[in-house]
Amino acid sequence: MALRNPLFYGRRAWSGAATSVRPVASNLLPYNQTRRSGLATAVPPVTQDATGSKGPTAMVFMNMGGPSTTSEVEDFLSRLFADADLIPLGRLQSYLGPLIAKRRTPKIQKQYAEIGGGSPIRKWSEYQCEEMCKILDKISPETAPHKPYVAFRYAAPLTETMYEQLLKDGFGRGRGGRAVAFTQYPQYSCSTTGSSLNELWKWRNRLEGKRANGGQEPVGAIEWSVIDRWQTHPGLVEAFAQNIEAQLATYPEDKRDGVVLLFSAHSLPMSVAATVHAVMQRLKFRNPYRLCWQSQVGPSAWLGAQTSDTVQEYVNRGQTDLILVPIAFTSDHIETLYELDLEVIHEANHPGVKRAESLNGSPVFIQALADIAHEHLRCGEKCSLQMTLRCQGCKSERCLEQKKFFAGEQAAMVV
Numbered sequence: 001m002a003l004r005n006p007l008f009y010g011r012r013a014w015s016g017a018a019t020s021v022r023p024v025a026s027n028l029l030p031y032n033q034t035r036r037s038g039l040a041t042a043v044p045p046v047t048q049d050a051t052g053s054k055g056p057t058a059m060v061f062m063n064m065g066g067p068s069t070t071s072e073v074e075d076f077l078s079r080l081f082a083d084a085d086l087i088p089l090g091r092l093q094s095y096l097g098p099l100i101a102k103r104r105t106p107k108i109q110k111q112y113a114e115i116g117g118g119s120p121i122r123k124w125s126e127y128q129c130e131e132m133c134k135i136l137d138k139i140s141p142e143t144a145p146h147k148p149y150v151a152f153r154y155a156a157p158l159t160e161t162m163y164e165q166l167l168k169d170g171f172g173r174g175r176g177g178r179a180v181a182f183t184q185y186p187q188y189s190c191s192t193t194g195s196s197l198n199e200l201w202k203w204r205n206r207l208e209g210k211r212a213n214g215g216q217e218p219v220g221a222i223e224w225s226v227i228d229r230w231q232t233h234p235g236l237v238e239a240f241a242q243n244i245e246a247q248l249a250t251y252p253e254d255k256r257d258g259v260v261l262l263f264s265a266h267s268l269p270m271s272v273a274a275t276v277h278a279v280m281q282r283l284k285f286r287n288p289y290r291l292c293w294q295s296q297v298g299p300s301a302w303l304g305a306q307t308s309d310t311v312q313e314y315v316n317r318g319q320t321d322l323i324l325v326p327i328a329f330t331s332d333h334i335e336t337l338y339e340l341d342l343e344v345i346h347e348a349n350h351p352g353v354k355r356a357e358s359l360n361g362s363p364v365f366i367q368a369l370a371d372i373a374h375e376h377l378r379c380g381e382k383c384s385l386q387m388t389l390r391c392q393g394c395k396s397e398r399c400l401e402q403k404k405f406f407a408g409e410q411a412a413m414v415v
Contacts, residue, residue, distance in 0.1 A: 057143045058166055058179035058222075059136070059373060061129045062159075062196040065152025066119025066333050070109040072155060077101035077108065079154040085195035115337040122157075124331035124360055125150045125184065128369060131361075135370035136377075143178070143377045151181075151200065159199045163207050166222065172208045174220035181226045181406075182373060184330050186236055187271040188229035190391055194399065197226065201402040226383040226406050227376050231271050232278045235368020240275075240327065241282040242364060243356045247323050248287070250354065259321040259352075260314060261289040264307040264340065265328035272328055279327070291327075294339060308344050311353060320352040330365070332358040382408040 067076040081087055081097035089096045112118055129148035136146040147169065151162040171177035181200055183193040205211045208221050230236060248256050263279075265272040276291050294307040307324070314322055324344065326336050336358055345353050359365040388407045390399060 054143045054178065054377075056145045056147055056171075056177065057136075057377065058147045058149055058169075058171055058177065059129060059133055060149045060151050060162060060179055060181050060200075061125050061184050062151050062181055062193070062200070063121065063125055063153070063184040063330075064192065064196075065125075065155030065158075066121040067112060067155055068118040068122055070112050070117060072118070073109045073112060074101060074105040076155045077104055083153070083195055085198060086191045111334060111338045114342060115334065119155070119333055121331060121333045122150065122152070122155070125152075127361060128331070128366055131366045132369040132373060135367065136373055139370065140374050140377055151196070153196050153199055159196070160203045160207070163200075163203045167207065172220065172222040174218070176220045176223065178223045178225075180373065180376060181224060182369075183226075183228055185328065186229065186233075186330070187231040187265075187275060187328055188387070189266075189271075190394075190399070192266070193228055197228070197406065198398050198402050200224075201398075201405055204405075224406060225376065225381065226387065227372060228384050228387045229271070230372050231275045233368055233372055235364060235371055237275070237278045237282050239359050239362050239365035239368060240279045240325065240356075243359070243362070244279070244283065244323065244325060247354055247356045251321060251352075255321055257286050259287055259323055260319060261287050261323050261325055262307065262310060262314075263289065263291045263325045263327040264294050265291065265326075266294070266335075275327055279325075294335060294344075307340070308347070311344050311348050315348050315350055315353065320348075320350045322348075322353045324353075324355040326355070326358055330359050332360060382406060 064080075065076070067073045078098055078101040081089070081100050082093065084093050087097075126148065129150060133146040133148045137144045140146075149162050149165065150157055151159045153159065157165075166179065167173055171179060181197065183196065185192045188194075204222075204224070208218055210217060212218070244261065248259060251259055261280075263272070263276045273291060276289070280289055290310065292305050292307045292310040311322060311324070314320075324340050326340065329336060336355070340355055345355060383406050388403060390403065394400075
């Protein structure tokens with residue numbers, strides 16, 4: 001249901017743009033402490049002295065990000081509400097965005113405090129990217145070494161920080177080099193992947209593009225390509241399916257096939273439905289299932305039904321064996337750890353209502369990331385053909401120029 005007042009944001013409304021932490025001990029360790037405990041090993045810096053014929057290659061994971069500490073919440077929310085691609089507030093965006101962020105900060109800080117004091121999204125993103133790059137070095141030696149980077153839209157490390165690090169590491173500025181923007185939203189949406197690509201294009205222009213070179217395209221700039229959607233990749237489907245099966249195994253065998261699977265997604269991209277269908281095919285459609293939506297934000301109409309309402313209705317009817325599956329997320333964050341775990345499941349107040357684990361450090365998932373990246377590097381495409389199409393009725397010049405840049409000259413006419 002749409003919110004009628006753009007200044008009012010319900011307790012779940014804002015979080016569709018955030019990312020956070022699950023109340024499990026291993027996930028609540030501070031980032032540096034987790035790294036010291038051996039969760040991930042550091043990857044050495046890469047400079048332009050590659051041994052591979054097409055390397056080195058920068059692999060850039062793009063996501064919304066989340067505040068690592070409660071002190072970062074206001075800056076995070078300010079960037080989030082200033083993004084018209086995600087939350088269109090009209091001509092008053094520059095005024096309403098900071099106002100809403102400031103008013104929401106105390107409440108959101110309390111939510112992050114309840115899930116460990118910050119979001120684990122950076123920890124998991126850096127871990128997943130590093131481990132993927134190690135696999136790529138083995139299966140794609142011609143594009144090695146592969147250097148992991150993370151670019152968040154609203155929290156550190158921000159896109160501009162990542163780009164500056166690329167330049168420091170020897171990419172671009174006359175030295176060339178290849179970089180792959182790898183969205184961590186498996187299902188494409190202009191509000192998520194599109195916003196991140198717009199931000200990447202902006203900083204590319206400012207730091208080494210026409211804006212930084214007197215209106216001329218520079219020689220030896222970074223060569224970019226994009227992995228912009230991968231919602232039905234077999235490895236992604238398998239990782240989701242295994243986590244669902246693990247949770248199903250906690251129910252008595254005679255009840256297992258009657259457990260309802262509730263796939264919960266950001267209330268944005270309809271392509272989520274394709275992922276759900278693929279996962280259910282892998283599970284042989286043994287269980288009844290539904291797709292529902294969470295994290296609505298802003299005054300516009302959003303997809304429904306809402307996850308919280310769906311769970312409560314089933315429980316009220318006596319259907320109390322439910323598994324929530326965060327189908328649009330590649331790791332834990334505030335939507336899973338607070339919204340699902342501490343609100344939806346808590347309010348259901350029944351032991352049969354559970355949640356499947358997020359993908360986090362799943363070896364199956366990390367192998368899938370490596371396989372997706374390997375195929376992208378092998379085929380040499382700039383982006384998917386689907387990405388070259390603008391949304392119907394889109395009037396954004398920024399989106400147009402961004403798509404032309406990433407699609408390249410051959411596909412520019414399609415754009």
